[in-house]
Amino acid sequence: MPRAVSAERDTSIRTYKARRDFAATPEPAPATAPHPSSAAIFVVQKHAARRLHWDFRLEYGGVLWSWAVPKGPSRDPADKRLAVRTEDHPLDYADFQGTIPAGQYGAGTVETWDRGTWAPQFEGDPQGALDRGELKFTLDGARLRGKFVLIRLKPRPNERSENWLLIKEHDPFEAPGADAARMEAETPFPAPAEAKPPAAPNSPPAQRRATKRRGGSPVPGAVRAGDQADPRPQLASLADDLPEGSDWLSEVKFDGYRLLAVKTGDAVRLLTRSGLDWTARLPTVARAVASLGVPSAILDGELLALREDGVSSFALLQQALSDGVDGQLFLYVFDLLFLDGWDCRPAKLIDRKAALHGLSDWKGALRFSDHVEGEADAMRRHACALGLEGIVCKQKAAPYKAGRGRSWLKVKCLGREEFIVLGFTPPAGQRTGLGALHLGYRTPEGGLEYAGGVGTGFTERELAALRRRLDGLAADAPPGLRYAGEKPDRTIAWVKPELVAEVQFVGWSGSGRIRHATYLGLREDKPAAEITRPAADPAAVRVTLPRRVSGSVVRAVSPPRLSSRGKPKPGRAAPATAAAVSGRAIAARGADVLEGVRLTHGERELWPGISKRQLAEYWQAVAPAALGEIGGRPLALVRCPEGIEGERFFQKRAKKGFPAGIRTAEADGAPYLALDGLPGLIACAQVSAIELHAWGATERDALHPDRLVFDLDPGESVSFGDVVTAAYDVRERLGAAGLESFCRTTGGKGLHVVAPLRPRADWTETRAWCRAFAERMVAEQPERYVSRLAKVERRGHILVDWLRNGLGSTAVASFSPRARPGATVATPLAWSEVTATLDPQLFTVETVPARLRKQKADPWRGFDTLDQTFAATDTPRRPVKRKR
Numbered sequence: 001m002p003r004a005v006s007a008e009r010d011t012s013i014r015t016y017k018a019r020r021d022f023a024a025t026p027e028p029a030p031a032t033a034p035h036p037s038s039a040a041i042f043v044v045q046k047h048a049a050r051r052l053h054w055d056f057r058l059e060y061g062g063v064l065w066s067w068a069v070p071k072g073p074s075r076d077p078a079d080k081r082l083a084v085r086t087e088d089h090p091l092d093y094a095d096f097q098g099t100i101p102a103g104q105y106g107a108g109t110v111e112t113w114d115r116g117t118w119a120p121q122f123e124g125d126p127q128g129a130l131d132r133g134e135l136k137f138t139l140d141g142a143r144l145r146g147k148f149v150l151i152r153l154k155p156r157p158n159e160r161s162e163n164w165l166l167i168k169e170h171d172p173f174e175a176p177g178a179d180a181a182r183m184e185a186e187t188p189f190p191a192p193a194e195a196k197p198p199a200a201p202n203s204p205p206a207q208r209r210a211t212k213r214r215g216g217s218p219v220p221g222a223v224r225a226g227d228q229a230d231p232r233p234q235l236a237s238l239a240d241d242l243p244e245g246s247d248w249l250s251e252v253k254f255d256g257y258r259l260l261a262v263k264t265g266d267a268v269r270l271l272t273r274s275g276l277d278w279t280a281r282l283p284t285v286a287r288a289v290a291s292l293g294v295p296s297a298i299l300d301g302e303l304l305a306l307r308e309d310g311v312s313s314f315a316l317l318q319q320a321l322s323d324g325v326d327g328q329l330f331l332y333v334f335d336l337l338f339l340d341g342w343d344c345r346p347a348k349l350i351d352r353k354a355a356l357h358g359l360s361d362w363k364g365a366l367r368f369s370d371h372v373e374g375e376a377d378a379m380r381r382h383a384c385a386l387g388l389e390g391i392v393c394k395q396k397a398a399p400y401k402a403g404r405g406r407s408w409l410k411v412k413c414l415g416r417e418e419f420i421v422l423g424f425t426p427p428a429g430q431r432t433g434l435g436a437l438h439l440g441y442r443t444p445e446g447g448l449e450y451a452g453g454v455g456t457g458f459t460e461r462e463l464a465a466l467r468r469r470l471d472g473l474a475a476d477a478p479p480g481l482r483y484a485g486e487k488p489d490r491t492i493a494w495v496k497p498e499l500v501a502e503v504q505f506v507g508w509s510g511s512g513r514i515r516h517a518t519y520l521g522l523r524e525d526k527p528a529a530e531i532t533r534p535a536a537d538p539a540a541v542r543v544t545l546p547r548r549v550s551g552s553v554v555r556a557v558s559p560p561r562l563s564s565r566g567k568p569k570p571g572r573a574a575p576a577t578a579a580a581v582s583g584r585a586i587a588a589r590g591a592d593v594l595e596g597v598r599l600t601h602g603e604r605e606l607w608p609g610i611s612k613r614q615l616a617e618y619w620q621a622v623a624p625a626a627l628g629e630i631g632g633r634p635l636a637l638v639r640c641p642e643g644i645e646g647e648r649f650f651q652k653r654a655k656k657g658f659p660a661g662i663r664t665a666e667a668d669g670a671p672y673l674a675l676d677g678l679p680g681l682i683a684c685a686q687v688s689a690i691e692l693h694a695w696g697a698t699e700r701d702a703l704h705p706d707r708l709v710f711d712l713d714p715g716e717s718v719s720f721g722d723v724v725t726a727a728y729d730v731r732e733r734l735g736a737a738g739l740e741s742f743c744r745t746t747g748g749k750g751l752h753v754v755a756p757l758r759p760r761a762d763w764t765e766t767r768a769w770c771r772a773f774a775e776r777m778v779a780e781q782p783e784r785y786v787s788r789l790a791k792v793e794r795r796g797h798i799l800v801d802w803l804r805n806g807l808g809s810t811a812v813a814s815f816s817p818r819a820r821p822g823a824t825v826a827t828p829l830a831w832s833e834v835t836a837t838l839d840p841q842l843f844t845v846e847t848v849p850a851r852l853r854k855q856k857a858d859p860w861r862g863f864d865t866l867d868q869t870f871a872a873t874d875t876p877r878r879p880v881k882r883k884r
Contacts, residue, residue: 013063014089016046019105027100042118042139043094044046049108055297056083056166058137060126063088064494069166073144075175077168083150085162114139136169140362146173161671172854176621218339219752220357221347221399229679231337231345232402233258233273233300236392236410242376243393243409249350249371250379251334253390253410255312256304257525261330262575263297273526276779277396284326288365295340300400301333301369306468307846311388314502315459316846318521322465331792334369336421337400345400352400357781376411384413384603416504416520419451420528422478423494425471426805433463434470437501437519438492440481442532448480452513454503454646457520458820459841460749466522470495484512500526504608518608570739594620597659597682604688606643607823610845612685615817619681621849626815628864629828633699634665634672636810638691644819659683667702670808674699690819693810696766704759708739708870709811711801712773713750713788714795721836726784726798727751728834730812733777739868742860746838747826752811758869764806768868770802814860817845827851 007828013030022029043064045055054072057064067083074081085733099109120126121136129135139145147169152162168174169664202360268286270279279286285303305316320329336344336356344352353371362368372379373396380391390412398407419439427435436455438449458466474494505517529661594616619626639649640709652671654664661680662673672695675681684692696705712726727743730753734741741755774787777800786797804811812818812826827843843851 013088013090015349017090019087021104025100025104026096026098026675028090028096030090031092039117040119041094042110042114042141042144044114044141044144045115046111047097047106047108048110049100049106054113055086055110057089057094059094063092064091064093065130065165067166069152072146073166073168075144075168075173077170078176079176080169081166083164083166085164097148101754114141114143116144121147136289142361146171174853187757218342219336219347219351220342221351222342222344223346225338225341225343230262230271230275231260231298231400233260234335234400234402234408235404236408237404237408239393239411242380242411245665246375247372247396247609248376248393249396250371250376250391250393251369251524252383252388253392253412254304254332254369255314255389256302256317256332259285259301259303260337261285261297261299261301261331261333263289263292263293263294263299266290274525274530275526276525281321281324282326285329285331285365285782288331292360292366294344294359296338297336297340298335298338299331299333299356300335302330304330304332306330308827313846314521319842321524324448327331330365332367332369335400347399348397349394350396350399380411380413389413389416410549416502418500418502418523418526418531419514420448420497420531421470421495421499421501422448422450422481422497423492424466425453425491426493427463431463433458433467437466438488439501439503439514440497443482444532447480447482448478448497449484449512452487452517453488454501454505454514454517454519456821457504457518459824461839461841462521469499472703473498498528498736500531520609572843583744595679595682597661597679597686599682599686604643606640606688606690607821607845610823614686614690615845616682618817618849619685620678620847622815622852623678623681625852625858626681628814629814630673630675630681630692630694630816631677632700633813634667634674634695634697634699634702635813636693636694637673637687637689638819639687639689641688643688643691644821648819655687659686662687665699666697668807672702672808690817692813692816694813695808695810696805700758703807704762705805706757706759708734708757708766709804710753710768710770711746711750711799711804711811713748713794713799713801715797715799717796718798719836720838720840722784723749723751723798724834724836724838725802727753729777730800731831733773737773737872739871740862740866741827742863743826743831743834744814745824745838745843746812746825747816747820747824747840747843749840751834751840752826754863755867756863756868758867760869763805767802767806770805773801776801815848828858828860830857833859 017030020027020029032521040059042059043057045057046057047053047068051070054069056067056069056073059065066086066089068086069083070082071079071081077091094115097111100107117140120129121138122129126135126137128149135150136147137149138147149167149169150164151167153164155162218715259278260271262269262271268279268288268289269277270282270289272278282303289299303317304312305314305320307313307316317329321327333356334353335349335353336359338344339355339359344355357368360366360368361880371394376391376393383389383391390410393411395407401407419441422436422440423438425435427433436453438453439451441451443449458639470493475494475496477492478497479492500523502520502523503514503517504520505514538726573821592756597616598614599616602611602616604612606612606615624762637651639651640646641649652673654662654673661676661683663676665672665674675684695702696707696709697703700704710730712723712730714720714723731741731743734753739757741753744752746752757766771787774785778785778787784798785800786793787800787802789799789801789803803809814826814828816826818824818826821843824841825843825845825848827840827848829838
């Protein structure tokens with residue numbers, strides 16, 4: 001984009017000059033010769049004038065084009081935000097933050113809300129596009145990223161200002177639901193350090209520190225260090241009770257891997273808690289640390305992967321590390337140990353964090369870990385309500401000391417500990433890999449004590465991977481293994497005590513065994529020799545049930561507001577930047593009302609680690625796609641009021657007290673449920689309906705199916721590659737009968753092949769045709785297929801289940817979660833995705849929303865427009881094999 005200063009600049013800036021008295025306002029006067037930046041900048045400034053608004057500014061031609069946006073820019077394409085064109089501002093205004101005195105034009109406080117660069121989405125002169133009334137551009141900021149458009153509204157009679165609409169366009173950076181109330185809660189942050197003016201003598205201490213000469217101490221209390229040595233990390237002690245008083249601050253206890261980031265010149269090392277060098281595993285994080293504008297530093301933080309709601313997920317982190325993909329990982333930094341030859345560890349924590357905050361704009365792979373001063377009880381309640389592990393309370397005035405001490409205290413929501421893997425039991429039934437892990441910990445004398453087993457929380461992928469690792473560690477029973485109660489099952493296959501598993505549980509039994517445990521993952525960063533009995537008495541661990549959350553916001557990811565003393569203010573902190581997966585931060589919800597549906601007991605877990613509230617938010621995220629499949633279609637629900645490990649019900653009629661979004665109807669005597677849009681989906685979450693099973697017909701014509709569904713269900717010892725081959729076999733056979741078909745995962749081990757129909761044949765004809773289709777497959781390849789449900793016949797075979805195609809019969813709907821470990825989801829696929837390497841376990845409540853946002857095309861494109869049907873007289877045969 002042209003970067004030259006416009007010759008008309010002086011004319012365009014006259015209005016700005018005429019409206020201001022620069023002897024009375026701290027706003028910048030226009031420079032005689034402005035210096036355009038190397039890339040065109042944009043800035044959004046939160047302006048608390050007579051009416052709160054956000055000033056949106058784009059650099060062009062030596063000035064800042066400016067608009068006042070009353071509700072602020074939105075990251076939701078559905079929001080069309082009014083933007084009123086104002087006078088051009090000088091370039092220096094992009095760095096302005098301060099208070100415009102009363103009586104001056106625009107009186108009120110101006111703070112930077114976002115900043116970055118912008119570029120037009122087209123070749124040519126942006127001025128021409130602006131004159132024509134439509135400017136499309138791309139932003140690359142901390143909070144606003146991706147494609148936007150400004151559209152000029154048709155002028156009204158006597159209009160004093162130009163009215164425009166600022167609209168977010170659809171792209172991976174959109175964030176549906178980002179509203180004005182949330183924007184007002186998002187804390188402004190300082191402009192980049194290189195853009196800040198010199199600190200005035202009466203400026204806040206934090207600002208004076210940031211602008212000191214390089215030779216001065218960066219933190220009060222820091223000491224000259226010479227060469228910076230690799231320090232040992234400080235560790236938190238487990239506590240049951242929250243510390244009281246204003247001497248403490250609270251941070252979210254993250255669910256990731258602890259890392260020290262060591263920068264020495266251009267060299268960077270990323271070290272785990274045990275001293276392992278992970279630099280090569282995390283190139284994106286390493287580059288972000290290398291880009292810090294300081295010669296040397298050591299930062300302390302936690303490596304995280306984030307779910308769609310901004311909450312950290314250890315499972316997603318392990319998956320990313322296993323796949324060798326670090327582009328969606330973030331290092332959340334919470335402490336500063338060394339800086340430019342100064343040892344900051346003797347300094348107060350609150351001063352270390354203030355200096356840390358000024359090191360970066362904290363976007364990309366590096367994030368600042370925010371905190372709240374005091375209010376530890378409220379912080380913990382919010383953290384527990386969000387399903388987080390807990391909080392860490394730290395003494396504000398304490399120095400940084402290696403090892404475990406009492407100036408850092410971790411207070412947990414649930415029992416959650418690391419244990420040594422001692423062995424496993426074999427799988428039973430259709431389970432693969434293993435049945436349960438058996439766990440223990442080191443005693444003070446160096447021996448091992450048994451702590452119980454964990455049999456839930458595994459995905460199919462984890463079960464297979466764990467079994468491979470455990471088979472390589474086979475050993476005799478650990479000598480001298482102690483048992484507080486009865487000895488465990490004799491069928492345990494013992495292993496060398498080398499692996500460390502993290503487990504969530506609800507307490508300890510009187511015999512010293514963990515109760516209701518859920519597997520979370522292996523800890524690659526912690527040696528088994530360090531795993532001892534928790535510091536607090538395990539038998540006394542108190543499970544804190546989260547109380548209802550109302551009002552305030554707890555976030556742990558963005559820079560805090562600074563008080564007049566240069567220290568972070570307590571209270572609400574800012575959300576995650578737009579680069580963080582979904583662009584949304586960790587936030588406690590207020591009243592549990594979603595889409596007009598009251599959500600009670602939102603914190604109740606339906607899957608281990610996934611709550612009813614999270615299921616409702618999943619439906620919000622996928623509703624446009626899901627309603628295309630589920631809306632207007634008869635349904636049945638699978639309800640799990642106590643979660644997937646409790647009793648479940650298959651329900652076809654609405655019970656008394658069901659939310660209004662769910663209703664009962666019937667067709668030809670067959671009862672069914674139906675949903676009314678997104679409120680109906682939220683209502684399903686309210687009644688703990690995890691699975692939605694749909695008819696193969698619409699409500700409008702319930703007696704004539706508009707699709708065929710063949711459920712390919714593998715028996716024991718059948719590989720997923722064989723299921724894929726069967727899916728292509730079904731596809732070819734349907735194609736030979738004139739029917740194009742589509743594929744989806746079921747959320748289990750099988751696949752569905754689905755063919756749309758013109759709703760002409762009735763259920764009797766359709767059922768007969770599907771039965772003949774399946775039986776023909778069995779007759780031609782009896783060594784591969786069966787069409788009867790008897791389990792004794794299914795071993796080593798694939799069931800071609802045709803019974804989904806009858807009046808009142810159902811199949812799990814696209815985008816429906818499953819009541820299975822891992823919270824898997826039935827997911828539509830493009831045929832190009834249907835390969836032997838496909839892992840259906842990767843499609844979950846946590847990952848499917850991101851998949852939908854990133855999709856460039858609907859994998860079932862054309863499904864609803866196909867006009868096809870079968871001939872009732874057809875006897876489907878296997879077609880001649882053709883190359884794919």
